[in-house]
Amino acid sequence: xxxxxxxxxxxxxxxxxxxxxxxxxxxxxxxxxxxxxxxxxxxxxxxxxxxxxxxxxxxxxxxxxxxxxxxxxxxxxxxxxxxxxxxxxxxxxxxxxxxxxxxxxxxxxxxxxxxxxxxxxxxxxxxxxxxxxxxxxxxxxxxxxxxxxxxxxxxxxxxxxxxxxxxxxxxxxxxxxxxxxxxxxxxxxxxxxxxxxxxxxxxxxxxxxxxxxxxxxxxxxxxxxxxxxxxxxxxxxxxxxxxxxxxxxxxxxxxxxxxxxxxxxxxxxxxxxxxxxxxxxxxxxxxxxxxxxxxxxxxxxxxxxxxxxxxxxxxxxxxxxxxxxxxxxxxxxxxxxxxxxxxxxxxxxxxxxxxxxxxxxxxxxxxxx
Numbered sequence: 001x002x003x004x005x006x007x008x009x010x011x012x013x014x015x016x017x018x019x020x021x022x023x024x025x026x027x028x029x030x031x032x033x034x035x036x037x038x039x040x041x042x043x044x045x046x047x048x049x050x051x052x053x054x055x056x057x058x059x060x061x062x063x064x065x066x067x068x069x070x071x072x073x074x075x076x077x078x079x080x081x082x083x084x085x086x087x088x089x090x091x092x093x094x095x096x097x098x099x100x101x102x103x104x105x106x107x108x109x110x111x112x113x114x115x116x117x118x119x120x121x122x123x124x125x126x127x128x129x130x131x132x133x134x135x136x137x138x139x140x141x142x143x144x145x146x147x148x149x150x151x152x153x154x155x156x157x158x159x160x161x162x163x164x165x166x167x168x169x170x171x172x173x174x175x176x177x178x179x180x181x182x183x184x185x186x187x188x189x190x191x192x193x194x195x196x197x198x199x200x201x202x203x204x205x206x207x208x209x210x211x212x213x214x215x216x217x218x219x220x221x222x223x224x225x226x227x228x229x230x231x232x233x234x235x236x237x238x239x240x241x242x243x244x245x246x247x248x249x250x251x252x253x254x255x256x257x258x259x260x261x262x263x264x265x266x267x268x269x270x271x272x273x274x275x276x277x278x279x280x281x282x283x284x285x286x287x288x289x290x291x292x293x294x295x296x297x298x299x300x301x302x303x304x305x306x307x308x309x310x311x312x313x314x315x316x317x318x319x320x321x322x323x324x325x326x327x328x329x330x331x332x333x334x335x336x337x338x339x340x341x342x343x344x345x346x347x348x349x350x351x352x353x354x355x356x357x358x359x360x361x362x363x364x365x366x367x368x369x
Contacts (some may be wrong), residue, residue, distance in 0.1 A: 014172040034196045043257045049316040051186035053184070055238065056095035059273045059293030060103045063129060064120035072333035080129050084297050085337040088307055091326065093134030096185050096307070099168075099192060101128070101146070101273040103298065107155035107300050110148030113203050119147035124159040128268035130297040133165055137181050141169025142242045142274065147206045153212045155361040169194030170207070170214040177207040177215040178222060180230040180237075188312065192359065193267075194241035197254065198274045217241065218288040220258055224265045230359075236312060236321070240265040244275040249354045251279060251291055259289045268321060269310060278304050280355035281323075282369035288323050295330050302331040304346030304347050325351065325364040 034287045069083065076082035076215035081089055091096045104120035106127055112119040146153050152234070153170070160167050180191040195217035197328050201361050207213035216224040223239075230237045239262045243255055255281065259270045263284055270289040272279065277301075279292035294305050297329065311322040327347035328337040341362065348360040358369045 001162070006126075007099040010268070027273075032152075049187075050314065051319065053096040053185040053187045053311075054094075055190060055192075055310045056092060057101070057240070057271050057293060057310070058100045058296040059305065060100075060119055060276060060295045060298040062103050063102045063122040063126045065122055066127075067120065069193045069297060069333045070122070070126075072300075078131055083333065084133070084173045084335045085232070085328065087337045088326070088328065088335065089133060089306055089308070092193040095134065097136050097183055097192075098134045099137040099139060099188065100133070100135050100296065101142060101240075101242070101293075102140055102156075102160070103142050104144050105148050105152040105156040106159040106225060107145070107148060107152035109155060110150075110152035110247045113147055113149065116147060116203055117199070118144070121148045121152060122143045124155065125211045127159050127163045127165070130160070132167055133164055136183075137166045137192055137335065139169050139192075139194045139240050139242075139273070140167050140197040141177075141240070143198040143204050145170055145214060150212055157212070168192050169196065170212070172212045174205070174207040174209055174213075174215075177213060178226045180226060180234070182230075188236065190312075191234035192240060193223070193226050193230050193237065194242075195226075196274075196286055198244075203252050212255075217243075217258070220261055224261065227262055227265040227267050236268045237266055238269045238271060238274070238310070240271050243272055244279060246274070246276050248275060249277065249279050255291055259291070260284045263287050263289070269323075273309065276301075276303070278306060278351065278354075280351065281312040281358045281366060282356040283358065286368065287368065288321070290323070296337045297333075297335045300331070300333050302329065304328070304350060305330045305335055306351075307348075325360065325366060327351075327364065341368040343360060 057171040073083050080180050104122050106122050106124045166181050168181040180193045182191050189343050194216040197218045206216040213342055262270050268287055272292040275292040277293050278294035283291045294303055295303055307326040309324040327344050352360055357369055
């Protein structure tokens with residue numbers, strides 16, 4: 001079961017906050033305090049040694065106070081289910097771990113960075129929508145979390161964590177920005193790591209020893225180091241990367257090369273965001289690279305989108321990761337799940353056409369071909 005049920009969610013929206021119980025691996029020195037166990041899950045393997053859980057990812061989300069998505073949200077009385085299909089929201093809440101790309105800051109402080117065409121900032125109260133969507137981890141390694149400077153960046157970290165949600169890819173210093181998110185489900189430990197190489201004109205700073213920022217991966221050394229560390233402490237590692245060319249399905253050379261580098265370093269799955277449109281997929285060494293999830297709920301443009309479900313199932317050391325995509329369309333500030341078989345197949349065919357070596361069956365299951 002999702003650790004935040006409906007009653008607790010409504011309490012939070014009324015002004016209450018809560019936190020999930022913490023967990024850790026046996027070697028506490030190697031596992032930081034942002035570990036989680038989902039409610040209803042054991043902190044050790046099932047008696048038969050099996051495991052069966054789902055980690056879901058959504059792409060770019062924007063709650064900026066002045067953007068078209070929030071204007072529409074306000075026009076429907078603040079009901080997020082009028083903006084994102086209830087079927088999607090249920091899936092997000094049902095996931096054992098739900099991760100999104102949080103493409104803005106939460107603050108009422110700071111000023112827009114000079115020279116940026118778009119800057120995004122939301123009232124901290126809006127973090128309650130992440131709870132309503134069942135979010136467990138917010139990826140902040142992107143090119144908009146620092147749009148209003150250092151103060152707003154710190155507010156963002158404090159606001160999200162204060163809502164009982166973990167962050168990855170950013171921090172008040174470099175050590176925090178390079179800290180993996182760990183969670184243990186069915187006795188298996190999963191790590192999520194994140195970094196960004198999204199900006200052609202770099203405005204978002206990398207965190208330093210004593211200043212906030214994100215983890216960058218133009219030079220992959222630090223990110224590879226983090227992936228290797230995560231692999232030493234987790235059974236599975238997922239690398240969430242902010243990269244690619246906006247509104248283009250043409251993959252950059254760096255995506256094609258560094259995605260494989262991250263798998264060679266120990267990542268079991270690579271997931272991308274930033275392009276604002278879905279990009280293709282590829283299997284490398286039997287492991288999936290999903291180059292971009294595109295917009296999930298970000299603006300008014302008509303674009304295909306998806307909810308990515310990674311299903312981990314096995315017995316002891318034997319198991320597999322199944323990739324499933326739930327297709328939909330973002331349009332007019334609404335994200336709607338594909339309803340008909342014909343619409344679903346149309347999106348699957350499109351995804352196959354822009355991918356390298358994958359096929360997608362009618363249920364959205366992705367396989368290497």
